[in-house]
Amino acid sequence: MKEKWDLVIKPSKGLLNFNFKELWRYRDLLTMFVKRDVVTLYKQTVLGPIWFFIQPIMTMVVYVVVFGNIAEIPTDGIPQPLFYLSGIIIWNYFSECFIQTSDTFAQNQNIFGKVYFPRLIMPMSKVASGLIKFFIQFFLFLGVFIYYMTQGVCFSFSLSLLLIPYLIMLMAGLGLGFGLIFTSMTTKYRDLKFLVQFGVQLLMYATPIIYPMSMLEGRLKDVIYLNPLAHVVESFKYVFLGQGDLSFYGLLYASIFTAVIVFMGMLIFNKTERNFVDTI
Amino acid sequence: MSDIVLKVDNLSKQYRLGEIGTGTISHDLNRWFAKIRGKEDPYSIIGQVNDRTKKAESDFVWALKDINFEVKRGEILGIIGKNGAGKSTLLKLISRITAPTTGSIKAKGRTASLLEVGTGMHPEMTARENVYLNGAIMGMTKKEITRKFDEIISFAGCDMYVDTPVKRFSSGMRVRLGFAVAAFLEPEILIVDEVLAVGDAEFQKKAIGKMKDVTNDGGRTVLFVSHNMESVKSLCNRGMVLKNGMVQFLGGVEESVQNYIEHYVEENRSRKWPRKEAPGNHSAALLSANLQKDGDPAPNAIIETGDGVVFNFVFDYKESREVQLDVTFHLFDEMNTLVFVGSTGKTGDGGVLGKGVLEAVCKIPKNLLNEGNYRIGRLLLVQNRGTVLYEYKDVLSFDVVRRNMGLGWQGQKLGVVYPKLDWEFKSISNYND
Numbered sequence: 001m002k003e004k005w006d007l008v009i010k011p012s013k014g015l016l017n018f019n020f021k022e023l024w025r026y027r028d029l030l031t032m033f034v035k036r037d038v039v040t041l042y043k044q045t046v047l048g049p050i051w052f053f054i055q056p057i058m059t060m061v062v063y064v065v066v067f068g069n070i071a072e073i074p075t076d077g078i079p080q081p082l083f084y085l086s087g088i089i090i091w092n093y094f095s096e097c098f099i100q101t102s103d104t105f106a107q108n109q110n111i112f113g114k115v116y117f118p119r120l121i122m123p124m125s126k127v128a129s130g131l132i133k134f135f136i137q138f139f140l141f142l143g144v145f146i147y148y149m150t151q152g153v154c155f156s157f158s159l160s161l162l163l164i165p166y167l168i169m170l171m172a173g174l175g176l177g178f179g180l181i182f183t184s185m186t187t188k189y190r191d192l193k194f195l196v197q198f199g200v201q202l203l204m205y206a207t208p209i210i211y212p213m214s215m216l217e218g219r220l221k222d223v224i225y226l227n228p229l230a231h232v233v234e235s236f237k238y239v240f241l242g243q244g245d246l247s248f249y250g251l252l253y254a255s256i257f258t259a260v261i262v263f264m265g266m267l268i269f270n271k272t273e274r275n276f277v278d279t280i
Numbered sequence: 281m282s283d284i285v286l287k288v289d290n291l292s293k294q295y296r297l298g299e300i301g302t303g304t305i306s307h308d309l310n311r312w313f314a315k316i317r318g319k320e321d322p323y324s325i326i327g328q329v330n331d332r333t334k335k336a337e338s339d340f341v342w343a344l345k346d347i348n349f350e351v352k353r354g355e356i357l358g359i360i361g362k363n364g365a366g367k368s369t370l371l372k373l374i375s376r377i378t379a380p381t382t383g384s385i386k387a388k389g390r391t392a393s394l395l396e397v398g399t400g401m402h403p404e405m406t407a408r409e410n411v412y413l414n415g416a417i418m419g420m421t422k423k424e425i426t427r428k429f430d431e432i433i434s435f436a437g438c439d440m441y442v443d444t445p446v447k448r449f450s451s452g453m454r455v456r457l458g459f460a461v462a463a464f465l466e467p468e469i470l471i472v473d474e475v476l477a478v479g480d481a482e483f484q485k486k487a488i489g490k491m492k493d494v495t496n497d498g499g500r501t502v503l504f505v506s507h508n509m510e511s512v513k514s515l516c517n518r519g520m521v522l523k524n525g526m527v528q529f530l531g532g533v534e535e536s537v538q539n540y541i542e543h544y545v546e547e548n549r550s551r552k553w554p555r556k557e558a559p560g561n562h563s564a565a566l567l568s569a570n571l572q573k574d575g576d577p578a579p580n581a582i583i584e585t586g587d588g589v590v591f592n593f594v595f596d597y598k599e600s601r602e603v604q605l606d607v608t609f610h611l612f613d614e615m616n617t618l619v620f621v622g623s624t625g626k627t628g629d630g631g632v633l634g635k636g637v638l639e640a641v642c643k644i645p646k647n648l649l650n651e652g653n654y655r656i657g658r659l660l661l662v663q664n665r666g667t668v669l670y671e672y673k674d675v676l677s678f679d680v681v682r683r684n685m686g687l688g689w690q691g692q693k694l695g696v697v698y699p700k701l702d703w704e705f706k707s708i709s710n711y712n713d
Contacts, residue, residue, distance in 0.1 A: 011380050111417070116393065275379050
């Protein structure tokens with residue numbers, strides 16, 4: 001007689017054995033984690049959520065001074081604050097997703113060592129709470145945008161605006177995918193933790209945040225375009241500011257890249273989560 | 281349909297000894313290479329039984345080895361064993377914290393584990409927010425928590441502080457809140473580690489009562505790990521004794537506790553070697569060492585707090601010249617704290633002796649040792665108050681169990697020793713400054 005068991009624990013499960021049903025069952029936990037992240041971030045601060053604004057504004061001001069005025073890097077005729085701000089907010093979202101998820105195992109080893117829930121909930125909640133932060137900063141961007149419109153700067157809108165959710169998804173996917181890979185490897189090889197910290201910084205310079213792609217030519221341009229983030233950022237700038245590089249093939253490349261990275265990340269994460277408590 | 285809700289088959293878990301880090305890349309590459317050739321993991325075959333008294337021979341150790349058992353619906357299984365016997369590892373495997381090395385666990389219905397109280401609680405958030413967060417971590421849905429919220433808060437006894445950040449709570453209150461959430465989980469199988477050791481006596485009673493209710497009317501199954509034999513006896517209806525990662529005994533709770541205590545105390549109370557094989561060197565050898573409860577020479581008499589202990593050491597002194605000889609021992613507790621050094625040199629009880637067998641008897645007075653495991657970590661034969669002729673490490677070990685004194689402090693042990701002090705206690709009627 002074959003009995004029916006609700007839970008079977010074995011030494012190893014299939015590589016592709018993702019339990020999405022269980023993930024769905026724990027959806028309430030995801031919202032709790034998001035709430036915790038958002039609520040506790042600025043507890044006992046005077047300015048509270050205003051910090052969400054201050055950080056990108058200050059960064060923008062520094063960029064305007066350093067890259068815009070001292071280095072005189074062109075911005076494709078777009079007002080400098082808008083140009084930098086658009087890059088900063090979308091970049092922030094990527095780096096938030098990446099840095100937060102790349103720390104999943106190390107930061108939560110206490111919880112993970114005491115109670116079981118689908119581990120993937122944790123990085124997913126980071127991506128979701130990052131999204132809330134992104135939207136707040138996005139409104140800031142819209143405010144600056146509208147200000148320039150009333151000042152008579154003309155923007156042309158098109159149907160490409162509909163691409164925005166997709167672009168955000170790509171950013172989230174890339175951040176999550178890389179983060180999952182890094183957090184899994186960090187459980188054994190702590191060295192990678194150091195790589196993440198300055199890696200993100202360096203990666204920003206390989207992405208058209210402080211310069212437009214139109215500035216680059218030849219080999220250099222091809223190399224930068226190997227970076228899937230470059231396509232996403234350029235598309236994002238094109239959609240809002242009308243300047244930038246929106247190409248179908250570029251986005252296709254970024255989409256495939258994202259899909260592969262997310263898939264690989266989940267694979268490695270899935271394999272690591274079962275035993276990481278022993279190795280971390 | 282059978283009533284078995286949890287079935288564990290040939291479960292084993294291997295751990296790596298020593299530091300992880302050096303050589304891991306080469307191990308990983310070896311593993312991977314073996315895998316693509318379709319061979320077995322070169323590091324999974326070796327490994328030794330988890331006996332901490334022996335020195336490690338390989339880099340790997342079996343924290344659990346070939347565990348088999350079944351639990352029926354409604355049973356409360358108490359899992360007992362010494363520190364390091366594998367209890368926590370077993371719970372971790374069943375709770376899916378980490379995966380087994382071999383074997384399988386099968387369960388019916390929802391399982392929830394309580395290896396710690398209040399996991400994931402955030403100090404900055406209010407009690408209300410934390411109940412929701414903690415409940416969700418334990419696997420409850422938001423709806424379930426809302427339904428039970430008032431009950432949880434009143435069970436924890438913090439109605440007044442619902443909207444106060446948990447960081448303002450006392451640690452006892454935090455534990456109560458955490459346990460209250462767990463108590464209202466409704467899993468088919470509940471796995472509880474020794475979480476009851478914290479909290480005051482009143483709350484412990486309440487918590488044990490609640491756990492009993494849970495199994496009585498819900499037909500739920502509980503796995504309970506504890507060092508406290510009293511709570512195991514009062515709560516469980518079956519018992520399992522683990523030793524060195526293996527099941528030593530499985531059966532009724534009374535028999536299990538009995539089995540545990542028997543094996544717990546007999547360990548290393550007596551050692552004896554024939555003269556030819558006695559450990560030593562050219563000047564001295566250790567022939568025997570043993571200890572017994574003061575006033576009860578039975579080899580497995582249970583030593584309780586308050587009891588005295590008598591040691592007996594026999595040495596063979598092989599040199600012919602007469603010298604001043606002293607016997608010294610270092611007594612350590614389970615935390616490896618040096619409790620005291622006993623020596624005939626200090627009291628002048630040693631003597632000038634020549635070639636032959638000498639015996640030293642030492643009595644630890646009553647009302648000194650606290651509960652716990654004690655070990656004679658070093659036993660020395662000293663010549664002329666300075667030269668160590670021979671030293672033997674880890675000679676004897678014994679356990680002192682807490683004398684049951686009714687209710688009162690039931691938590692962790694307080695202090696290394698438990699001396700009986702001389703008190704004077706009276707009321708002063710004509711007190712003036």
